[in-house]
Amino acid sequence: MAGDELAGAITAENIRAGKPPAAAKADLFREFILKWREILDANSRPRPFSSAEYVRSLGPPPSEARLVLLLNDICGLSQRDIEYVLDPLSKPFAELLKEGRAVIARQREERKALIVEDEPLIAADLKDVLENMGVTVVGLARTADQGAREALKSAPDIVLADYNLDGQKTGVDAVIAFQDSHQCPVIFITGYPDDVLKGEDVEPDFVIVKPYRPEAVQAAVAHCLDTERFFAIDADSANGDL
Numbered sequence: 001m002a003g004d005e006l007a008g009a010i011t012a013e014n015i016r017a018g019k020p021p022a023a024a025k026a027d028l029f030r031e032f033i034l035k036w037r038e039i040l041d042a043n044s045r046p047r048p049f050s051s052a053e054y055v056r057s058l059g060p061p062p063s064e065a066r067l068v069l070l071l072n073d074i075c076g077l078s079q080r081d082i083e084y085v086l087d088p089l090s091k092p093f094a095e096l097l098k099e100g101r102a103v104i105a106r107q108r109e110e111r112k113a114l115i116v117e118d119e120p121l122i123a124a125d126l127k128d129v130l131e132n133m134g135v136t137v138v139g140l141a142r143t144a145d146q147g148a149r150e151a152l153k154s155a156p157d158i159v160l161a162d163y164n165l166d167g168q169k170t171g172v173d174a175v176i177a178f179q180d181s182h183q184c185p186v187i188f189i190t191g192y193p194d195d196v197l198k199g200e201d202v203e204p205d206f207v208i209v210k211p212y213r214p215e216a217v218q219a220a221v222a223h224c225l226d227t228e229r230f231f232a233i234d235a236d237s238a239n240g241d242l
Contacts, residue, residue, distance in 0.1 A: 006055045010035050026081040029071065033085065036061050064090055066223065069100025073219040074206065104222045107134030111225050114139045114156040116147035116174050117189075118166035122210075126160055126189070129214050133221065144169035148177035155182055158224050160217070163190035170195075175202045185224035189217065 010031045014020070039055045061067065067086060071077045077085065079093050089096060113135050117123040127137045138154040141147035144165055151159060151174070161171035175186055179202070188196045191210040196202075206220040 003058075006032060006036060006039075009052075009055075025075070026077060026085055029075070029077070030085040030087075033061060033067070062223070062227075065096045065099035066103060068093065068096040069104070069219055070223060072097060072100075073213070073215045074208070100219075103226070104133070104218050106222075108222070108225055109134045111135045111158070112138045112154060112156045113221070114141065114147065114150055114154065114159045116141045116144070116159065116161040116165070116171055118142045118162065122162075122189075125214075126217065129217050130160075130221065133218060135221065135225075141174070143167045144171065144174035144177065147171070147174035151178040151182055151184075156184060158185045158187065158221060160187050160189055160221075163188055163192045163196050172196065172202050175204075187217075187220050187224065 010028075013035075014031075036055060036058070039052045040060060042052070062070065064086065068082055068089075071082045071085060072079075083089060083093055111134070113130050115123050115126050115130075115137060117126065117140070123140050123142075127140065130137050135158075138156055139147075139150035141150050142165070144167065147159075147161065159175065161174060163171045165171055165174075171188060171190070185205040186202065187206045187208060188204045189208045189210060189212055190196055193207045193209050196204060196207050205224050208216050208220060
């Protein structure tokens with residue numbers, strides 16, 4: 001919700017200024033991060049339920065090294081684009097990327113993952129990627145119903161799901177079936193990204209397009225497991241406390 005509010009604020013500001021919406025991916029990321037930092041640095045208290053308040057609920061952006069990692073390994077931006085998005089960098093690009101990947105290399109013992117994927121070879125590959133990070137894979141589900149049952153049974157810390165599963169239901173159906181009883185980060189790894197993103201019932205933390213790179217999966221999983229996730233607004237939000 002906060003990310004949507006921030007993207008909306010950027011678009012509205014561009015329209016007011018008579019500028020066309022940022023068409024290039026790098027331009028959009030740059031404006032997004034600049035606006036995020038601007039709102040957090042503002043001295044005035046934002047109005048309750050305003051775009052600024054939602055954005056402030058996110059806290060500060062990720063560290064510079066982690067942003068470089070996410071933009072490079074998940075979003076696929078080039079070094080030149082990343083240097084533009086984050087200008088000015090405090091350190092050389094290569095040094096920041098190395099720092100970001102050192103974060104990925106940390107083992108994450110006692111964290112559990114569920115894989116919902118009907119292609120056995122892909123499921124096995126994802127299992128290897130996760131286990132190399134120290135994450136325990138508590139289940140390999142091939143259908144949406146199996147995925148929902150396993151999620152409720154094992155309470156994973158993260159779910160990796162395909163969209164187009166074997167059967168009538170999708171990976172989104174699996175998440176919908178368990179998310180009211182068990183909330184955790186969800187990463188969709190799919191050849192149908194538009195189908196995942198067109199609905200409003202599920203807000204995935206990341207959507208990674210097949211064929212995927214293991215580095216992208218590792219970066220997404222690490223970020224989800226390392227970041228405190230904001231699930232809902234409680235009653236205190238009525239007083240402006242998020």
